[in-house]
Amino acid sequence: MIHEIHVVGKPVVGNVLVADAEYWGGTEGMSLYQWTRVKGGIRKKGDLKAIDPSKHTKFNSRLMRQLREKGIITKDDLPLTNVEDDPRCYIVTEDDVGAKFKVSITPKNVAGAVGGKFTYFDKFLFASQCSTNNNLIF
Numbered sequence: 001m002i003h004e005i006h007v008v009g010k011p012v013v014g015n016v017l018v019a020d021a022e023y024w025g026g027t028e029g030m031s032l033y034q035w036t037r038v039k040g041g042i043r044k045k046g047d048l049k050a051i052d053p054s055k056h057t058k059f060n061s062r063l064m065r066q067l068r069e070k071g072i073i074t075k076d077d078l079p080l081t082n083v084e085d086d087p088r089c090y091i092v093t094e095d096d097v098g099a100k101f102k103v104s105i106t107p108k109n110v111a112g113a114v115g116g117k118f119t120y121f122d123k124f125l126f127a128s129q130c131s132t133n134n135n136l137i138f
Helices: 059-069
Strands: 001-010 016-023 031-041 042-045 087-090 099-108 116-127
Touching: 001 059, 001 099, 001 116, 016 031, 016 059, 016 099
Parallel strands: none
Antiparallel strands: 001 016, 016 087, 031 042, 031 099, 099 116
């Protein structure tokens, strides 16, 4: 039920990373998201959080295309969601500098069907202090 995941945004302190999943298989329900950070050989899994379709509106493809082009994403770029509460979003902190990230999604549709877990990992997704250190767009 997940065809592909893209992480949108530059992993720079203060910016937002967004997991943009290509979902299929009916209307998406409370899919589960989990961000994982690896720094200095230590893996730190974030909380497993579910999307609430009543609060977390689907990101449209036009917005995701604009954010990919922009690269640096702030909370203001996502006005229809509370970034701190949205499991698709990760806010990069000072403590994340030098870390690698991955995001895993377990899709669920509103009928209750659960798909297999799908993970996105890019060996070049390192957090940095400023955008000049890492100009990759994922």
